[in-house]
Amino acid sequence: MNKIALITGATSGIGKATATKLAEIGYNIIITGRRGDRLAALEDELKAKGIKVLALQFDVRNQEEVHNAISNLPTEWKNIDILVNNAGLAVGTSPIQDGILDDWERMIDTNVKGLLYITHEVAPLMIKNEKGHIVNIASVAGKEVYPGGNVYCATKHAVDALSKAMRIDMLKHNIKVTNIAPGMVETEFSVVRYKGDQQAADNVYKGVTPLTGEDIADTIVFTVTRPAHICLNDIQIMPTAQASSRDVNRK
Numbered sequence: 050m051n052k053i054a055l056i057t058g059a060t061s062g063i064g065k066a067t068a069t070k071l072a073e074i075g076y077n078i079i080i081t082g083r084r085g086d087r088l089a090a091l092e093d094e095l096k097a098k099g100i101k102v103l104a105l106q107f108d109v110r111n112q113e114e115v116h117n118a119i120s121n122l123p124t125e126w127k128n129i130d131i132l133v134n135n136a137g138l139a140v141g142t143s144p145i146q147d148g149i150l151d152d153w154e155r156m157i158d159t160n161v162k163g164l165l166y167i168t169h170e171v172a173p174l175m176i177k178n179e180k181g182h183i184v185n186i187a188s189v190a191g192k193e194v195y196p197g198g199n200v201y202c203a204t205k206h207a208v209d210a211l212s213k214a215m216r217i218d219m220l221k222h223n224i225k226v227t228n229i230a231p232g233m234v235e236t237e238f239s240v241v242r243y244k245g246d247q248q249a250a251d252n253v254y255k256g257v258t259p260l261t262g263e264d265i266a267d268t269i270v271f272t273v274t275r276p277a278h279i280c281l282n283d284i285q286i287m288p289t290a291q292a293s294s295r296d297v298n299r300k
C-alpha cells in the first residue's frame with residue numbers, strides 16, 4: 050500500500066490542489082468535505098491518476114460525524130502518514146461591535162474546533178505507527194491582525210498556537226508538525242467571506258498577482274517530502290506583491 054494522506058476541505062482551493070499534487074506523487078488520498086458532488090468528481094479525477102481514493106463526506110464542526118468517519122475507516126486506510134488540516138473559512142469583515150454571532154460561531158467551530166476534532170481522531174493512529182506528519186493551514190492572519198479580521202485572525206492565531214503545542218506533544222512519537230501561513234491565495238475563500246458577493250471577492254485580488262491553491266500545494270509537497278530527520282516547523286508564504294496583511298502593492 051502506498052503512503053496515505055488525509056486532506057480536510059479537499060472540495061476546493063488549497064485542499065483540492067494538495068490532494069491532486071499528492072496523488073501525482075503516488076499517495077493514496079482520503080478526501081473530505083461537505084459537498085458530496087464535488088467529492089465524487091474529485092474522487093474520479095484522482096483515481097484516474099492510478100492511486101486509491103476514499104471520499105468521506107462530513108462537516109468538521111460535527112464531532113460525532115468526525116468520530117464516526119475516522120473510527121470506521123477500513124483497516125487498510127488507518128495508517129495515515131499525512132494529515133493536512135486545511136478545512137476552514139472566514140465569514141464577514143465587520144468590526145467587533147457589529148459582528149454577526151453566527152459568523153463567529155462558524156469560524157471558531159470550523160477553524161479551531163474542527164481542526165481539533167480531526168486531530169484528536171487521527172493523531173492516535175499516527176502514534177500507533179510512531180510516525181506521521183500533521184500540516185496545519187494557518188494564515189498570515191495567524192501572525193498579524195488587520196481591520197475587520199478580528200475573529201478570523203483569532204482563529205488563525207489559535208491554529209498557530211496549536212501547531213506549536215502539537216509539535217511538543219507529538220515530539221516523543223516521532224510525528225512532525227508543520228504550520229503553513231499563506232497570504233492572499235485566490236480560491237473560493239473570498240467568495241465565502243463576502244457571502245457570495247463575487248465583485249467584493251474580485252476586489253481583494255484587484256491589481257495583484259495572488260498565490261494559487263497550486264502554489265500552496267507545491268509548498269506542502271516540498272514539506273512532506275523532506276528526509277525523515279527534517280521538519281519544517283513554520284512556513285510563511287506570500288505573493289510578491291504583499292508584504293503584510295495591510296501592505297499590498299496594487300498596480
Ligand code: NDP
Nearest residue numbers: 058060061062063082083084108109136137234236237238
Ligand atoms: P476554499 O473556500 O476554496 O476551500 C475551503 C475548503 O474548506 C472547502 O473544501 C470546504 O469544503 C472546506 N470546509 C469549509 N467548512 C467546512 C466544514 N464545516 N466542514 C468540512 N469542510 C469544510 O478556501 P481555501 O482553499 O483558500 O481555504 C483553505 C484553508 O486555507 C482555510 O483554512 C483558510 O483559512 C486557509 N487560508 C486561505 C487563504 C486564502 O487567501 N485563500 C490564506 C491563508 C489561509 P465544503 O464547502 O465542501 O465543506
Ligand code: 8X3
Nearest residue numbers: 188189190232233294
Ligand atoms: C487568508 C488571508 O489576509 O484574508 O487567511 O486573512 S487574509
